[in-house]
Amino acid sequence: MDLYRIENGVKFKLTDDELKNVNQKKQEYEYQERIRPRTEHEGLLALAKLFLTEKITESEDKTLGIQCMALFEPWKRGIYSVGDVRTDPKTGYPYECITAHDSASNPDWTIENRTLWKPWHSRSADYALPWVQPTGAHDMYKDGEYMIWTDKKVYKCILDTNFSPTEYSQAWEAAA
Structure with a gap:
Protein backbone atom coordinates (compact mmCIF):
# COMPACT_ATOMS: atom_id res chain seq x y z
CA MET A 1 0.00 0.00 0.00
CA ASP A 2 1.41 3.37 -1.02
CA LEU A 3 1.21 6.26 1.42
CA TYR A 4 1.32 9.89 0.40
CA ARG A 5 1.95 13.31 1.84
CA ILE A 6 0.54 16.55 0.52
CA GLU A 7 2.63 19.70 0.32
CA ASN A 8 1.14 22.90 -1.06
CA GLY A 9 -1.64 20.90 -2.68
CA VAL A 10 0.76 18.48 -4.43
CA LYS A 11 0.61 14.76 -3.61
CA PHE A 12 3.98 13.03 -3.08
CA LYS A 13 4.61 9.34 -2.47
CA LEU A 14 6.32 8.79 0.90
CA THR A 15 10.01 7.92 0.75
CA ASP A 16 11.19 4.65 2.28
CA ASP A 17 12.43 6.52 5.38
CA GLU A 18 9.12 8.37 5.78
CA LEU A 19 7.19 5.12 5.34
CA LYS A 20 9.38 3.38 7.92
CA ASN A 21 8.70 6.23 10.37
CA VAL A 22 4.92 6.00 9.78
CA ASN A 23 4.96 2.23 10.29
CA GLN A 24 6.98 2.54 13.51
CA LYS A 25 4.54 5.11 14.91
CA LYS A 26 1.58 2.94 13.94
CA GLN A 27 3.12 -0.15 15.57
CA GLU A 28 3.83 1.82 18.76
CA TYR A 29 0.26 3.11 18.86
CA GLU A 30 -1.25 -0.33 18.19
CA TYR A 31 0.95 -1.88 20.90
CA GLN A 32 -0.13 0.74 23.45
CA GLU A 33 -3.78 0.11 22.55
CA ARG A 34 -3.34 -3.67 22.97
CA ILE A 35 -1.72 -3.48 26.40
CA ARG A 36 -4.02 -0.78 27.77
CA PRO A 37 -6.32 -2.35 30.37
CA ARG A 38 -10.00 -2.31 29.39
CA THR A 39 -13.09 -2.53 31.48
CA GLU A 40 -15.89 -4.80 30.31
CA HIS A 41 -17.76 -1.71 29.09
CA GLU A 42 -14.71 -0.46 27.13
CA GLY A 43 -14.22 -3.89 25.59
CA LEU A 44 -17.84 -4.14 24.47
CA LEU A 45 -17.75 -0.61 23.10
CA ALA A 46 -14.52 -1.34 21.18
CA LEU A 47 -16.08 -4.50 19.73
CA ALA A 48 -19.24 -2.61 18.72
CA LYS A 49 -17.15 0.11 17.04
CA LEU A 50 -15.10 -2.47 15.15
CA PHE A 51 -18.19 -4.34 13.95
CA LEU A 52 -20.02 -1.15 13.03
CA THR A 53 -17.03 0.36 11.22
CA GLU A 54 -16.49 -2.75 9.10
CA LYS A 55 -20.20 -3.08 8.31
CA ILE A 56 -20.62 0.58 7.36
CA THR A 57 -17.41 1.11 5.39
CA GLU A 58 -18.26 -1.91 3.23
CA SER A 59 -21.76 -0.55 2.51
CA GLU A 60 -22.87 2.24 0.19
CA ASP A 61 -25.52 3.19 2.78
CA LYS A 62 -23.94 5.11 5.67
CA THR A 63 -27.22 5.74 7.54
CA LEU A 64 -26.49 3.24 10.34
CA GLY A 65 -23.11 4.88 10.93
CA ILE A 66 -24.73 8.30 11.10
CA GLN A 67 -27.33 6.97 13.55
CA CYS A 68 -24.49 5.67 15.75
CA MET A 69 -21.99 8.49 15.17
CA ALA A 70 -21.62 9.07 18.92
CA LEU A 71 -19.69 5.76 19.07
CA PHE A 72 -16.87 7.10 16.91
CA GLU A 73 -13.93 8.98 18.36
CA PRO A 74 -13.36 12.61 17.47
CA TRP A 75 -10.54 13.23 15.01
CA LYS A 76 -7.14 14.12 16.45
CA ARG A 77 -3.68 14.12 14.95
CA GLY A 78 -2.38 10.62 14.40
CA ILE A 79 -1.82 7.77 11.97
CA TYR A 80 -4.86 6.71 9.96
CA SER A 81 -5.58 3.80 7.64
CA VAL A 82 -8.12 3.61 4.84
CA GLY A 83 -11.52 2.83 6.37
CA ASP A 84 -10.86 4.48 9.74
CA VAL A 85 -13.81 6.57 10.91
CA ARG A 86 -13.64 9.69 13.06
CA THR A 87 -15.99 12.55 13.81
CA ASP A 88 -15.26 16.16 13.05
CA PRO A 89 -14.45 17.82 16.41
CA LYS A 90 -16.35 20.96 15.34
CA THR A 91 -19.56 19.33 14.06
CA GLY A 92 -19.58 15.79 15.44
CA TYR A 93 -20.33 14.42 11.96
CA PRO A 94 -18.59 11.22 10.78
CA TYR A 95 -15.89 11.06 8.11
CA GLU A 96 -14.15 8.04 6.61
CA CYS A 97 -10.41 7.94 5.86
CA ILE A 98 -9.84 7.38 2.13
CA THR A 99 -6.04 7.81 2.03
CA ALA A 100 -3.70 6.30 4.64
CA HIS A 101 -1.68 9.08 6.24
CA ASP A 102 0.13 10.45 9.28
CA SER A 103 -1.39 13.77 10.32
CA ALA A 104 0.89 14.06 13.36
CA SER A 105 3.80 15.14 11.18
CA ASN A 106 1.68 17.06 8.64
CA PRO A 107 -0.17 19.99 10.25
CA ASP A 108 -2.33 20.64 7.16
CA TRP A 109 -3.70 17.09 7.17
CA THR A 110 -6.89 17.54 9.14
CA ILE A 111 -10.29 15.89 8.87
CA GLU A 112 -11.28 18.83 6.65
CA ASN A 113 -8.84 17.67 3.94
CA ARG A 114 -11.08 16.02 1.32
CA THR A 115 -8.21 14.09 -0.29
CA LEU A 116 -7.84 12.24 3.04
CA TRP A 117 -11.39 12.10 4.44
CA LYS A 118 -14.87 11.82 2.92
CA PRO A 119 -18.14 12.73 4.61
CA TRP A 120 -20.92 10.22 5.00
Whole structure:
Protein backbone atom coordinates (compact mmCIF):
# COMPACT_ATOMS: atom_id res chain seq x y z
CA MET A 1 0.00 0.00 0.00
CA ASP A 2 1.41 3.37 -1.02
CA LEU A 3 1.21 6.26 1.42
CA TYR A 4 1.32 9.89 0.40
CA ARG A 5 1.95 13.31 1.84
CA ILE A 6 0.54 16.55 0.52
CA GLU A 7 2.63 19.70 0.32
CA ASN A 8 1.14 22.90 -1.06
CA GLY A 9 -1.64 20.90 -2.68
CA VAL A 10 0.76 18.48 -4.43
CA LYS A 11 0.61 14.76 -3.61
CA PHE A 12 3.98 13.03 -3.08
CA LYS A 13 4.61 9.34 -2.47
CA LEU A 14 6.32 8.79 0.90
CA THR A 15 10.01 7.92 0.75
CA ASP A 16 11.19 4.65 2.28
CA ASP A 17 12.43 6.52 5.38
CA GLU A 18 9.12 8.37 5.78
CA LEU A 19 7.19 5.12 5.34
CA LYS A 20 9.38 3.38 7.92
CA ASN A 21 8.70 6.23 10.37
CA VAL A 22 4.92 6.00 9.78
CA ASN A 23 4.96 2.23 10.29
CA GLN A 24 6.98 2.54 13.51
CA LYS A 25 4.54 5.11 14.91
CA LYS A 26 1.58 2.94 13.94
CA GLN A 27 3.12 -0.15 15.57
CA GLU A 28 3.83 1.82 18.76
CA TYR A 29 0.26 3.11 18.86
CA GLU A 30 -1.25 -0.33 18.19
CA TYR A 31 0.95 -1.88 20.90
CA GLN A 32 -0.13 0.74 23.45
CA GLU A 33 -3.78 0.11 22.55
CA ARG A 34 -3.34 -3.67 22.97
CA ILE A 35 -1.72 -3.48 26.40
CA ARG A 36 -4.02 -0.78 27.77
CA PRO A 37 -6.32 -2.35 30.37
CA ARG A 38 -10.00 -2.31 29.39
CA THR A 39 -13.09 -2.53 31.48
CA GLU A 40 -15.89 -4.80 30.31
CA HIS A 41 -17.76 -1.71 29.09
CA GLU A 42 -14.71 -0.46 27.13
CA GLY A 43 -14.22 -3.89 25.59
CA LEU A 44 -17.84 -4.14 24.47
CA LEU A 45 -17.75 -0.61 23.10
CA ALA A 46 -14.52 -1.34 21.18
CA LEU A 47 -16.08 -4.50 19.73
CA ALA A 48 -19.24 -2.61 18.72
CA LYS A 49 -17.15 0.11 17.04
CA LEU A 50 -15.10 -2.47 15.15
CA PHE A 51 -18.19 -4.34 13.95
CA LEU A 52 -20.02 -1.15 13.03
CA THR A 53 -17.03 0.36 11.22
CA GLU A 54 -16.49 -2.75 9.10
CA LYS A 55 -20.20 -3.08 8.31
CA ILE A 56 -20.62 0.58 7.36
CA THR A 57 -17.41 1.11 5.39
CA GLU A 58 -18.26 -1.91 3.23
CA SER A 59 -21.76 -0.55 2.51
CA GLU A 60 -22.87 2.24 0.19
CA ASP A 61 -25.52 3.19 2.78
CA LYS A 62 -23.94 5.11 5.67
CA THR A 63 -27.22 5.74 7.54
CA LEU A 64 -26.49 3.24 10.34
CA GLY A 65 -23.11 4.88 10.93
CA ILE A 66 -24.73 8.30 11.10
CA GLN A 67 -27.33 6.97 13.55
CA CYS A 68 -24.49 5.67 15.75
CA MET A 69 -21.99 8.49 15.17
CA ALA A 70 -21.62 9.07 18.92
CA LEU A 71 -19.69 5.76 19.07
CA PHE A 72 -16.87 7.10 16.91
CA GLU A 73 -13.93 8.98 18.36
CA PRO A 74 -13.36 12.61 17.47
CA TRP A 75 -10.54 13.23 15.01
CA LYS A 76 -7.14 14.12 16.45
CA ARG A 77 -3.68 14.12 14.95
CA GLY A 78 -2.38 10.62 14.40
CA ILE A 79 -1.82 7.77 11.97
CA TYR A 80 -4.86 6.71 9.96
CA SER A 81 -5.58 3.80 7.64
CA VAL A 82 -8.12 3.61 4.84
CA GLY A 83 -11.52 2.83 6.37
CA ASP A 84 -10.86 4.48 9.74
CA VAL A 85 -13.81 6.57 10.91
CA ARG A 86 -13.64 9.69 13.06
CA THR A 87 -15.99 12.55 13.81
CA ASP A 88 -15.26 16.16 13.05
CA PRO A 89 -14.45 17.82 16.41
CA LYS A 90 -16.35 20.96 15.34
CA THR A 91 -19.56 19.33 14.06
CA GLY A 92 -19.58 15.79 15.44
CA TYR A 93 -20.33 14.42 11.96
CA PRO A 94 -18.59 11.22 10.78
CA TYR A 95 -15.89 11.06 8.11
CA GLU A 96 -14.15 8.04 6.61
CA CYS A 97 -10.41 7.94 5.86
CA ILE A 98 -9.84 7.38 2.13
CA THR A 99 -6.04 7.81 2.03
CA ALA A 100 -3.70 6.30 4.64
CA HIS A 101 -1.68 9.08 6.24
CA ASP A 102 0.13 10.45 9.28
CA SER A 103 -1.39 13.77 10.32
CA ALA A 104 0.89 14.06 13.36
CA SER A 105 3.80 15.14 11.18
CA ASN A 106 1.68 17.06 8.64
CA PRO A 107 -0.17 19.99 10.25
CA ASP A 108 -2.33 20.64 7.16
CA TRP A 109 -3.70 17.09 7.17
CA THR A 110 -6.89 17.54 9.14
CA ILE A 111 -10.29 15.89 8.87
CA GLU A 112 -11.28 18.83 6.65
CA ASN A 113 -8.84 17.67 3.94
CA ARG A 114 -11.08 16.02 1.32
CA THR A 115 -8.21 14.09 -0.29
CA LEU A 116 -7.84 12.24 3.04
CA TRP A 117 -11.39 12.10 4.44
CA LYS A 118 -14.87 11.82 2.92
CA PRO A 119 -18.14 12.73 4.61
CA TRP A 120 -20.92 10.22 5.00
CA HIS A 121 -24.33 10.79 3.41
CA SER A 122 -27.57 9.26 4.70
CA ARG A 123 -30.16 7.35 2.68
CA SER A 124 -32.77 8.40 5.24
CA ALA A 125 -34.21 11.91 5.44
CA ASP A 126 -34.38 11.49 9.23
CA TYR A 127 -30.57 11.28 9.42
CA ALA A 128 -29.64 13.81 6.75
CA LEU A 129 -26.54 15.86 7.54
CA PRO A 130 -25.74 19.38 6.35
CA TRP A 131 -24.46 19.79 2.80
CA VAL A 132 -20.72 19.31 2.29
CA GLN A 133 -19.35 20.43 -1.09
CA PRO A 134 -18.04 17.32 -2.89
CA THR A 135 -14.55 17.44 -4.38
CA GLY A 136 -14.75 14.39 -6.66
CA ALA A 137 -16.37 11.05 -7.38
CA HIS A 138 -15.32 9.67 -3.97
CA ASP A 139 -17.56 12.05 -2.00
CA MET A 140 -20.31 12.99 -4.46
CA TYR A 141 -23.96 12.71 -3.50
CA LYS A 142 -25.51 9.59 -5.00
CA ASP A 143 -29.07 8.87 -6.06
CA GLY A 144 -31.13 8.23 -2.93
CA GLU A 145 -28.94 10.17 -0.47
CA TYR A 146 -30.22 13.10 1.58
CA MET A 147 -28.71 16.33 2.85
CA ILE A 148 -29.76 19.50 4.63
CA TRP A 149 -29.31 22.53 2.39
CA THR A 150 -28.53 26.07 3.57
CA ASP A 151 -32.27 26.89 3.65
CA LYS A 152 -32.56 24.25 6.44
CA LYS A 153 -34.70 22.03 4.17
CA VAL A 154 -33.89 18.37 3.51
CA TYR A 155 -33.25 17.44 -0.11
CA LYS A 156 -32.99 14.04 -1.78
CA CYS A 157 -30.43 13.46 -4.50
CA ILE A 158 -32.12 11.95 -7.58
CA LEU A 159 -29.06 11.94 -9.89
CA ASP A 160 -25.47 11.31 -8.79
CA THR A 161 -23.95 14.78 -8.52
CA ASN A 162 -21.14 16.98 -7.23
CA PHE A 163 -23.39 20.03 -7.53
CA SER A 164 -25.68 21.76 -5.06
CA PRO A 165 -29.41 22.33 -5.57
CA THR A 166 -28.73 25.89 -6.71
CA GLU A 167 -26.02 24.80 -9.17
CA TYR A 168 -27.92 21.84 -10.66
CA SER A 169 -31.52 21.68 -9.46
CA GLN A 170 -32.33 18.69 -11.72
CA ALA A 171 -30.32 16.45 -9.38
CA TRP A 172 -32.35 17.32 -6.28
CA GLU A 173 -35.90 17.22 -4.96
CA ALA A 174 -37.34 18.43 -1.68
CA ALA A 175 -37.79 15.54 0.74
CA ALA A 176 -41.37 14.61 1.53
